[in-house]
Amino acid sequence: MTDRNLALLQRARQLIPGGVNSPVRAFKAVGGTPRFVQRAQGAYFWDANGQRYIDYIGSWGPMILGHGHPAVLEAVQRAALDGFSFGAPTEREIELAEEIVKLLPSIEMLRLVSSGTEAGMSTIRLARGATGRSKIIKFEGCYHGHADALLVKAGSGLATFGHPTSAGVPPEVVQHTLVLEYNNVPQLEAAFAEHGPAIACLMIEPIAGNMNFVRASVPFMRRCRELCSQHGALLAFDEVMSGFRVALGGAQSLYAQHIPGFEPDLTVLGKVIGGGMPLAAFGGKRAVMEQLAPLGAVYQAGTLSGNPVATACGLATLKELQRPGFFEALGARTRSLVQGLSAAANAAGVPFCTDSEGGMFGFFLLDQLPQNYATVLRTDSASFNHFFHAMLDRGVYFAPALYEAGFVSAAHTEADVQATVDAARAVWAGAHTPS
Numbered sequence: 394m395t396d397r398n399l400a401l402l403q404r405a406r407q408l409i410p411g412g413v414n415s416p417v418r419a420f421k422a423v424g425g426t427p428r429f430v431q432r433a434q435g436a437y438f439w440d441a442n443g444q445r446y447i448d449y450i451g452s453w454g455p456m457i458l459g460h461g462h463p464a465v466l467e468a469v470q471r472a473a474l475d476g477f478s479f480g481a482p483t484e485r486e487i488e489l490a491e492e493i494v495k496l497l498p499s500i501e502m503l504r505l506v507s508s509g510t511e512a513g514m515s516t517i518r519l520a521r522g523a524t525g526r527s528k529i530i531k532f533e534g535c536y537h538g539h540a541d542a543l544l545v546k547a548g549s550g551l552a553t554f555g556h557p558t559s560a561g562v563p564p565e566v567v568q569h570t571l572v573l574e575y576n577n578v579p580q581l582e583a584a585f586a587e588h589g590p591a592i593a594c595l596m597i598e599p600i601a602g603n604m605n606f607v608r609a610s611v612p613f614m615r616r617c618r619e620l621c622s623q624h625g626a627l628l629a630f631d632e633v634m635s636g637f638r639v640a641l642g643g644a645q646s647l648y649a650q651h652i653p654g655f656e657p658d659l660t661v662l663g664k665v666i667g668g669g670m671p672l673a674a675f676g677g678k679r680a681v682m683e684q685l686a687p688l689g690a691v692y693q694a695g696t697l698s699g700n701p702v703a704t705a706c707g708l709a710t711l712k713e714l715q716r717p718g719f720f721e722a723l724g725a726r727t728r729s730l731v732q733g734l735s736a737a738a739n740a741a742g743v744p745f746c747t748d749s750e751g752g753m754f755g756f757f758l759l760d761q762l763p764q765n766y767a768t769v770l771r772t773d774s775a776s777f778n779h780f781f782h783a784m785l786d787r788g789v790y791f792a793p794a795l796y797e798a799g800f801v802s803a804a805h806t807e808a809d810v811q812a813t814v815d816a817a818r819a820v821w822a823g824a825h826t827p828s
């Protein structure tokens with residue numbers, strides 16, 4: 394049989410660098426041939442060979458309802474008939490803003506954009522403009538999109554200003570980006586003690602999904618909030634992944650259960666709010682948001698921002714999430730998956746630990762849950778890659794890198810979960826079941 398995925402990869406490579414339009418799709422970390430998707434429905438997609446996969450990526454988070462949800466499809470089709478893009482305001486943008494503000498009380502005003510990168514980048518500019526300060530704090534292992542100032546890793550000693558992680562980013566562009574270790578309170582305190590008056594904002598993924606799945610501890614988050622308030626820096630939550638994914642109120646609602654009155658100053662959203670269409674947002678306190686053009690001096694704009702088809706898709710998606718019991722059911726299904734995988738690993742004597750929240754999960758071939766990026770990287774990549782490919786052969790599509798989170802949608806059934814767990818048991822038992 395000819396492998397159409399391979400044929401497509403070879404064709405794509407002639408025209409598109411690496412054959413892909415976003416690097417993680419290339420399977421560079423795990424090796425092998427990326428699957429070219431032909432179509433998707435519910436919890437599954439089919440590749441160019443017609444093989445079906447249970448999809449645990451869901452477009453890296455947006456497809457929380459599964460693929461092709463009827464209500465979303467209908468909203469998108471109806472919106473498309475009325476026009477694709479106008480470059481002028483529409484009522485639907487207000488409706489989406491009202492919906493987001495209702496569900497995330499820390500947001501009083503927001504602006505819609507087209508990607509998480511754009512939203513994160515604009516948040517940094519806004520925080521700098523609003524505070525009149527230059528420095529920003531980010532944490533190693535957190536991803537906030539590919540804007541220059543955020544493509545930075547820790548220097549030789551941590552708590553130094555970092556080094557660019559990409560060619561083409563001049564060192565001067567990251568000289569104001571302080572990179573700290575996630576969940577490290579003493580280092581955070583030291584950074585504020587030294588640089589406090591110069592810090593515009595601290596940006597954090599509260600539940601990090603770009604170093605697999607690592608939560609900020611409650612004491613750590615409490616110190617982030619206290620130190621930002623004390624030093625006049627803005628606390629910016631990057632909930633592009635966790636927003637409307639871990640809970641209806643995002644990760645911020647979970648921290649608010651443990652820290653009375655807890656709120657971030659700014660929130661970055663993306664992924665789920667577009668339901669699979671290019672849509673993202675950033676928002677927060679009115680006084681800060683009013684610094685944006687045309688009211689204020691911080692410039693930010695976009696030809697396709699608030700796109701009418703994308704807002705229809707996002708609105709329909711957010712409506713479905715608010716059905717009673719939605720997150721309880723999603724969380725239970727996700728727990729069933731990770732507990733099943735955990736039991737299968739334990740039975741086979743494979744080191745394994747896992748965590749999940751709502752429809753987002755992580756698993757590690759480690760004995761202990763990591764608290765930061767350095768410990769995530771202790772995973773044996775050869776074991777992970779073997780597991781990834783063996784599952785793929787059995788029709789289960791997990792993220793093709795050990796430092797990515799996974800996603801369960803409302804379309805995943807208990808039968809899908811059981812099929813996944815059975816496949817994992819077979820892989821770890823070394824049993825050879827033909828795919």
Ligand SMILES: *Cc1c(COP(=O)(O)O)cnc(C)c1O
Pocket residue numbers: 507508509510511513536537538539598602603631632633634663664673
């Ligand atoms: C995906 C992601 C981004 C970037 O969003 P894009 O739409 O890919 O530009 C930013 N922050 C977090 C936490 C993300 O997961």
